Amino acid sequence: xxxxxxxxxxxxxxxxxxxxxxxxxxxxxxxxxxxxxxxxxxxxxxxxxxxxxxxxxxxxxxxxxxxxxxxxxxxxxxxxxxxxxxxxxxxxxxxxxxxxxxxxxxxxxxxxxxxxxxxxxxxxxxxxxxxxxxxxxxxxxxxxxxxxxxxxxxxxxxxxxxxxxxxxxxxxxxxxxxxxxxxxxxxxxxxxxxxxxxxxxxxxxxxxxxxxxxxxxxxxxxxxxxxxxxxxxxxxxxxxxxxxxxxxxxxxxxxxxxxxxxxxxxxxxxxxxxxxxxxxxxxxxxxxxxxxxxxxxxxxxxxxxxxxxxxxxxxxxxxxxxxxxxxxxxxxxxxxxxxxxxxxxxxxxxxxxxxxxxxxxxxxxxxxxxxxxxxxxxxxxxxxxxxxxxxxxxxxxxxxxxxxxxxxxxxxxxxxxxxxxxxxxxxxxxxxxxxxxxxxxxxxxxxxxxxxxxxxxxxxxxxxxxxxxxxxxxxxxxxxxxxxxxxxxxxxxxxxxxxxxxxxxxxxxxxxxxxxxxxxxxxxxxxxxxxxxxxxxxxxxxxxxxxxxxxxxxxxxxxxxx
Amino acid sequence: xxxxxxxxxxxxxxxxxxxxxxxxxxxxxxxxxxxxxxxxxxxxxxxxxxxxxxxxxxxxxxxxxxxxxxxxxxxxxxxxxxxxxxxxxxxxxxxxxxxxxxxxxxxxxxxxxxxxxx
Numbered sequence: 001x002x003x004x005x006x007x008x009x010x011x012x013x014x015x016x017x018x019x020x021x022x023x024x025x026x027x028x029x030x031x032x033x034x035x036x037x038x039x040x041x042x043x044x045x046x047x048x049x050x051x052x053x054x055x056x057x058x059x060x061x062x063x064x065x066x067x068x069x070x071x072x073x074x075x076x077x078x079x080x081x082x083x084x085x086x087x088x089x090x091x092x093x094x095x096x097x098x099x100x101x102x103x104x105x106x107x108x109x110x111x112x113x114x115x116x117x118x119x120x121x122x123x124x125x126x127x128x129x130x131x132x133x134x135x136x137x138x139x140x141x142x143x144x145x146x147x148x149x150x151x152x153x154x155x156x157x158x159x160x161x162x163x164x165x166x167x168x169x170x171x172x173x174x175x176x177x178x179x180x181x182x183x184x185x186x187x188x189x190x191x192x193x194x195x196x197x198x199x200x201x202x203x204x205x206x207x208x209x210x211x212x213x214x215x216x217x218x219x220x221x222x223x224x225x226x227x228x229x230x231x232x233x234x235x236x237x238x239x240x241x242x243x244x245x246x247x248x249x250x251x252x253x254x255x256x257x258x259x260x261x262x263x264x265x266x267x268x269x270x271x272x273x274x275x276x277x278x279x280x281x282x283x284x285x286x287x288x289x290x291x292x293x294x295x296x297x298x299x300x301x302x303x304x305x306x307x308x309x310x311x312x313x314x315x316x317x318x319x320x321x322x323x324x325x326x327x328x329x330x331x332x333x334x335x336x337x338x339x340x341x342x343x344x345x346x347x348x349x350x351x352x353x354x355x356x357x358x359x360x361x362x363x364x365x366x367x368x369x370x371x372x373x374x375x376x377x378x379x380x381x382x383x384x385x386x387x388x389x390x391x392x393x394x395x396x397x398x399x400x401x402x403x404x405x406x407x408x409x410x411x412x413x414x415x416x417x418x419x420x421x422x423x424x425x426x427x428x429x430x431x432x433x434x435x436x437x438x439x440x441x442x443x444x445x446x447x448x449x450x451x452x453x454x455x456x457x458x459x460x461x462x463x464x465x466x467x468x469x470x471x472x473x474x475x476x477x478x479x480x481x482x483x484x485x486x487x488x489x490x491x492x493x494x495x496x497x498x499x500x501x502x503x504x505x506x507x508x509x510x511x512x513x514x515x516x517x518x519x520x521x522x523x524x525x526x527x528x529x530x531x532x533x534x535x536x537x538x539x540x541x542x543x544x545x546x547x548x549x550x551x552x553x554x555x556x557x558x559x560x561x562x
Numbered sequence: 563x564x565x566x567x568x569x570x571x572x573x574x575x576x577x578x579x580x581x582x583x584x585x586x587x588x589x590x591x592x593x594x595x596x597x598x599x600x601x602x603x604x605x606x607x608x609x610x611x612x613x614x615x616x617x618x619x620x621x622x623x624x625x626x627x628x629x630x631x632x633x634x635x636x637x638x639x640x641x642x643x644x645x646x647x648x649x650x651x652x653x654x655x656x657x658x659x660x661x662x663x664x665x666x667x668x669x670x671x672x673x674x675x676x677x678x679x680x
Contacts, residue, residue: 095638095639095640096640097640098639098640098643099643100643100647101591101592101593101643101647103640103643104592104593104639104640104643104644104647105592107639107640108636108638108639111638138638138677141595141636141677142592142593142595142636142639143589143590143591143592143593143594143595143636144589144590144594144595144596145589145590147590
């Protein structure tokens with residue numbers, strides 16, 4: 001969105017990597033800036049991901065990149081060979097385009113750099129030292145109370161390191177390498193200086209951005225690639241491996257996660273290259289002097305990642321998981337229920353469930369797919385469609401289990417090429433009652449008809465809390481009080497679940513029913529449900545009472561009267 | 563006085579306290595090299611009492627704050643970026659430390675400090 005395409009011109013313009021560089025002129029500085037820009041762009045997301053502070057630098061990587069881009073735009077067409085004049089233009093561009101805190105600081109770094117170069121035609125080691133010192137001084141002047149552990153600290157450490165190195169070597173390539181190493185060290189140390197970084201388990205983002213700017217220059221001189229590296233190294237604290245479970249494919253039998261540390265910093269490209277020969281779904285995290293790698297491999301290669309890591313350093317923790325088991329038992333472990341095996345050509349019932357407990361009951365009754373949703377979280381037509389489109393059958397029955405979802409279910413029906421029936425169940429008890437009529441190998445049209453009949457054979461009571469004070473059907477309801485609905489109609493209000501419940505059942509035709517089933521929601525304790533059940537058994541001694549965990553939100557109780 | 567209630571009673575946070583938070587965070591914000599009095603009279607009174615919160619005005623209604631800050635910016639920085647950074651950091655710090663909500667932070671750039679001419 002930000003970048004224009006910059007052709008990176010011939011590399012030889014700076015130097016051959018074996019020979020030393022004695023001086024740099026304006027055009028060479030331009031190439032180096034271009035390389036910085038590309039490398040920062042390649043690593044922009046990584047820098048962004050390091051943010052701990054919600055403000056003021058919400059997207060450090062992007063801000064620094066925009067600042068560098070503005071600097072580059074200023075000189076993109078310049079043929080200036082005088083490095084002083086070139087640097088001045090860069091500084092001017094950076095100033096005009098400075099975004100965010102780190103962008104402003106970066107522009108000050110360039111400004112100091114340019115001032116030291118003045119109108120010099122070329123830069124040698126001695127001038128580089130002076131220029132970096134001026135960068136540091138200018139950067140520090142811009143703030144009353146410099147915060148250490150930020151980009152300021154990094155430019156300070158870089159200038160000191162280069163100054164020391166220049167005593168031994170006049171080779172600019174060597175000095176830039178020194179600068180990169182110093183920046184790397186300095187960035188790694190930032191959590192020690194700034195506690196908020198340590199808490200979040202990251203390094204300073206602005207400092208890391210400056211590191212990439214310098215590293216881009218070095219990579220250019222060395223002839224390394226400036227493309228985004230294939231592997232995104234993420235801060236360890238941000239590493240989230242839950243997604244990796246979602247799309248498991250053929251050949252991904254075992255998941256291996258290894259924590260390890262190495263003596264030398266890892267060459268991530270080689271590391272990633274080697275890992276990709278072993279397996280897929282590779283992720284690498286870095287933090288606090290250690291690495292974590294994640295990979296999916298085939299059965300035979302289970303031990304290979306560890307063998308490879310052993311050649312690089314010391315591992316501290318390994319965890320493995322059999323993905324094949326995970327696949328078959330996936331729903332069971334993640335969602336708390338396991339669907340019955342679906343046989344090709346059977347009638348597939350797709351049901352909407354508002355809670356885990358209810359999903360479990362639906363699963364035990366043989367539904368082919370469950371869509372999560374309910375009162376305030378209606379699934380979309382697309383979600384419903386997706387739930388059954390891939391099932392190997394032509395006959396589908398949808399149980400929306402909520403009146404707000406019936407419409408979406410009907411739309412899904414009209415969009416599907418399959419033979420779809422919508423049984424317009426408007427509550428969980430209705431849905432469950434309909435499920436009892438399922439014969440998976442029967443005639444779909446017949447069964448759908450029977451299911452529709454079954455809907456009237458059950459009364460649904462719901463107990464929830466009022467979210468506002470109103471008067472409906474002559475019932476005065478106060479915000480926060482418990483209310484009872486019979487078949488979707490608000491009939492009673494009470495001070496407790498128990499009270500609302502007994503009042504509500506008085507309104508129902510209990511003589512026609514012989515069984516009371518309570519499904520309790522996520523916002524009520526089992527003890528409380530037992531009290532209600534005890535009370536109900538005293539009121540209705542001839543009725544059978546059952547209690548199930550429903551896990552639904554909002555509704556303390558959903559009661560089925562059959 | 564600014565108030566917020568908890569279950570045991572009320573919490574009072576003075577304008578002065580809020581102004582201190584604002585001025586401290588502004589001074590750690592890059593590009594801000596000082597705070598300035600709004601006018602001469604203010605400036606004199608601040609000198610006399612060694613006011614630590616010169617250059618900050620806090621006004622308050624319905625648990626919402628409006629902050630005005632009078633700042634000196636380093637010459638050679640992009641004023642717009644510096645000002646928007648400082649307003650964000652001031653808002654963040656006040657909201658984070660006091661739990662009050664900040665409606666506006668107005669930054670008045672009263673001058674530039676020239677350390678180096680280019």
